[in-house]
Each structure stands twice: as C-alpha cells, then as structure tokens.
Amino acid sequence: MEDLDFLKKICEVDAPSGREDWLYSIIEDGFKEFGNITMSKMNNICIHKKGKSSSKIMIMAHADEVFLMVNEISKEGFLKFKAVGIDPKSLVSQEVVIHGKERIKGIVALKPAYEDKDKNKIKMENLYIDTGYNFEKLNDLVNIGDYITLKRNMSQLLNENICGKAVDNRASIAAMYICAAELKNVTSDLDVYFVCSCQEEVGHRGAGMASYEIKPDIGIAVDVTFDGGMFGDTDRENKLGEGPVICIGPNIHSKLKNRIIETADRHNISYQVEVEPGNTGTDAWDIQTAVGGIPTLLISIPIKYMHTSVEMVNLGDIRNTGRLLARFIQELKENELEGLFCF
Template sequence: MHESRRAFLTDLLETPSPSGFETAGQRVWTAYVREFADEVETDAYGNAVAVHEGSGEGPTLAFTGHADEIGFIVRDVTEDGFLRIAPVGGSDRTVSKGQHVTVHADEPVQGVIGQTAIHLRDPSEDEFEDISAQFVDVGADSDEDARELVEVGDPVTFSTTVQDLAGDRIAARGIDNRTGTWTAAEALRRASEADADATVYAVSTVQEEVGLNGARMVGFDREEVDAFVAVDVTHATDNPDVATKRRGPVELGEGPVVTRGSANHPELVTLAREAAEAADVDVQLQAAGTRTGTDADAFFTSRSGVPSLNVSIPNRYMHTPVEVVDTGDLVAVAELLAAMAERAAGREGFAVEV
C-alpha cells in the first residue's frame, strides 16, 4: 500500500468515531477526499459525500462505507467515582473487561474497564457480565472527582491503536468499518485520476451500527444515484476457534467478497464479477439469504428501490479491540470498485428484465 494511503488508513483507524459521535473521523475523511474530489458535502448528521463528475454517460455509482464504530457511553457516575456504561452498537461483553478505554469528554480521559483479579474470584461463578453491569475506573475517589472529568452521555472507546502484524496484515479496533470508508475514498481517487466517464460518489455514512441510520438519510437524499455499492467487513472464518458449522468460504488475503442474494441486485453482482475478471482481481462469494446486515439493506429500499450490492472485506475477530485484516484485500476492493465504474460507463441502468 502506498505510504500516503496507508497514513490515511491509520488516521481513520486511530480517530475515535463511535456511533452518534463521528465528527472527528468524518473530518479526517473529508480532508483527504477534498484533494481529488470535484465536490464534497456533508449533511445535518455528518454523512459525507464526495463526487467525481463524469461525462454524464452511463449510470451514477455510489461507493459507500460507514464511519462509525462500536463502543460505550457513560450512563451514570457512582458515589465512589466509578462510571457505569451502556453499549453503543453491538459491543461484545466477553472482551471488554480488563481493557484500557478512553472517555471522550471535553478532554480525553483515560480509564480501564474493571475486572476483579482471578485470586479474588470463585472460578465456578465466573460469567460474562452484561455491559450494564460493568464499570470504568478513571482513578477518581468520589462522584465529585469523576464529574469534574466526565459527564453522562460521553462516549467511550477502547484505547487500542493500529498494530502491524506479519506480512500485509494489521490489527486495530474500528476496522469495522473505517476500512470501508477507506476503500470508497480510494475508489473515488482512482476514478478521478483516470478521469472516468462515469459519475462516481464516495460516501461515508454515520450510525450504521445502531440501525443503518445514515444510509437511510443518504439513500433518500441522493436521487441522482443509480446504484449503491456498500463496502463493509465480513467474517473471515479461517481462524482455529470458529465452529465447523459456522465455517464459510471467506479467508483473509483471498480478495473482495461479493455477496449474492437478499438486497444484492443480480445485475450488480454480474457487473462486479465481470469487472473483477477483466481487472484480474480474485473475488470470493458469500450468500445472504435474508439480509446483509450492512448499509445495503437500507439503500436498496430507498425511494422506489435502488439497485444495491454489498462488497466485503474479510475480517477476523469482528467487534473486538483486535480486528484483523489483510491490507491487500483493501487494495483489491478499491481496484474492483474502480473497474466496476469503468465497466458501467456504457450501461443504461441496472433493472432486471421481467
């Protein structure tokens, strides 16, 4: 990965962006895409849209990712200065205790989610407490001390940052889904540099983790978009502790994952597979019998129905502080999106023939 683009990825991953508090992360994203986009806009809730204006020939494509990450929120301060928390999105109660966290108050406040030492616990009674029963220790001795630092409603994220692993692999929190917003931006950059005939949008949505909310806003507002491609992460099932019955065909380092079924429009699936073959990009296939669990589920029912597709990045350990991806997969997704934009230029649309 090119040095400047890797720096952009690191900036995205290390900028806290929990659902409902995405502003700092969106500023990183918009600052980067302004270098090559013809126009960049944001709406009232912080959804960000950048555009490459094509020649007007062919359909308009929007490549999207969601800016928000899971986390926690301060719901109360106890008399002895500990913080009670609630989940933001699908926070995993089995990995939270004993972790360093940052409370994003007016100034960042460092803390830990408390875990009673193994010496003081009865192993027979060990269980994973709900997030609502867990607490953050910021070092305060009383509620007065704690309230000088934080207040109810402050968001909380794990304090982990990006770590390089072997080869092209990295570990970080928030890979779900700042990697998607990275690929959307990179696809737009490629379209801009190639002066693509197709008009291409890159979109960074908010509040996906709490109900696909930003995608609903963008899908309603962007009447000019003929097709949405939502880039998100999907479960790589190639690590040893995944149960056999849950193992699928998705592996790290084996390229983009094109989803079939449910919201995924068959014409867009065909376009993606043909573009991948033409660009010599290896792809993996995944089935979605009911829903994708991504922004594509909101985009495809916008207005009277907008053709949509979910393209995914293989990701290990989703919704933990140590998500793992192969950066080669990110580059391959961007290559696929750019190839789709090039191949779509001569089309009139994506409607199925009935």
C-alpha cells in the first residue's frame, strides 16, 4: 500500500534532532503533489496547501528521532556515547550507525554476565560501541560529537501492527500524508500548513519557530502516546487499533476539542480520549503559547515500546488519524472561527 511504503521509507531514514534535513528529500518526494514545500533555516519542513481564505490551520508532526552522540574514542577501539531519550536497557546488543566521515555500522556491547559483578545494573556508562575497527582507523573516521542512530528495518506484524525505529514520530508524518492525500482534490476554506518540525526530542523547539513564522489561527500537534497495556502506561486506557487519541486538558482548546470529537462521531471514525492535566510533553505545549496564544489540539497515535528500536503502532490508527484531520479541515469554515474561539 502506498501509505505503508511511505511510512517504511521515512522510518528507515536517520534524522536525529538537528539533522532533520536528512529526511527532506523523502518528504519532498512524498508531499510535492499536495502543496509548496520549503525548509527553514533550522530544518522545519513545511508543505503549504492554499485555501480559499487568509485564515490558517497548522498540522504539525515532529521529524526528529531519539539518538546517541560520540563522546569518547577509547584506545582499545571502542566508542563511548551519550544518549537522548533512550533507556540503556533497550540498547544492549542493538545495531547502530555512526555518522562519521562515512556511515559505520556498530553494535552496542556489554560485558558478559560471567565477567560483570554488577551485571544486574545496566548503566549507560557501562555500554560501548564496537565497530570492528582499531583506534587508529576509528579515530580517522569518527569525531567527538558525531551522531549515532539506531539501525532497524521496519517489520510488519499481525493485525496491521508494524514496528521499527523512529516510528515516534514518523507515524504522525504518515498520518499527515494520508490527510494531505484525502484533501488533494479539495480546496478548504483555510490555508493548510503541514509542518514536519525539528528538535522536538530535545524540547519541542521547532514548534515555537514554526508557530511564529506561520502564525496560524489553529494549531494541531500530531504525536504518539503511550499505550495502556502490558509494558505500557497502566494509568492510561489507550489501545493499539482503537483509533487516534484526543487529548483533554489545559493545553487543549476545549471548543476545538469538542468540534473534532463531533467530527469523529459524524464520520464514524473510532477514537479514544486521554486526560493530560499539565504539560503534554509535545509540540502542542509550545504551539499554544506562541504568538500571543494559538488555539491548539493534540491528536495522538497509541504506541508500544516508545524510544526503542521496536516501537509498535497500528496502521489503522495512522489512517484514521489522517482521515479525522482531513474531515476536520474540510468541514471547517472561516466564518466559524470567531464563534469557536469565544468561551
């Protein structure tokens, strides 16, 4: 299927925070038929689809993925590293790619249990990367500060579930792709800006940048959220395969939230809800307070095993997220905005 092929492509490309430009050519190739594509100085990628009015809606999904960085090259020929957003337990025995002067494959290694007296405590400082090179060769190819990304191809599992690395948040970019395809032959009232934002994993920094540049009337962040099953967040009730998750809380504009729920009900699109009484930890947090305040929604795709190399989502959830966004945009009229924004 076309949307699955697109998802596979964007998940298997490496684009850590600060190097979202490595994803640009695939985004450009995928979205070029839907609007005008530009990239900002800090790597926010924007697809602009012109509407009938001057009012604007911004749909945002972050492009960056969690990553490692080289911070030491040992005389024995191993790499030490620092991590962003990754649990050390999930790194043991994983394949990685070091982005030095050339792409170098490596494995994350740990002392065998029979040699490690502290074997039950896996700490980042006890992990190292083995490339097979000696110090001289490694020192020639790798610099301190070079990026390291997880190496994993996407796998299809049962019941339309898929897993791989960087599914957070390329699944949401795939949902935007589906939304854009649904709107391809539709001219909406509002200008639509699809944004693949930069540096979310290091503090959702691209969200503020794009919000100030575009100045949208409405902002919708699309991200992933923890499932509530085994090994998930048992305080939540989110389940893979039961639809997009609509967030409720002070980060979310209550009238827009009601409107998108009505849209889902009207079109028989299954959805779930979750409560976030504080910081949602997503681009929505920064969109809301930019440019004097932007009415904001957060729509999430349930995910298992977040920030590992085997992040799992359901294709039906991705497609329903795209469909819901498309119906919401298609039915929204400029003359409704004033009433929607008034409490």
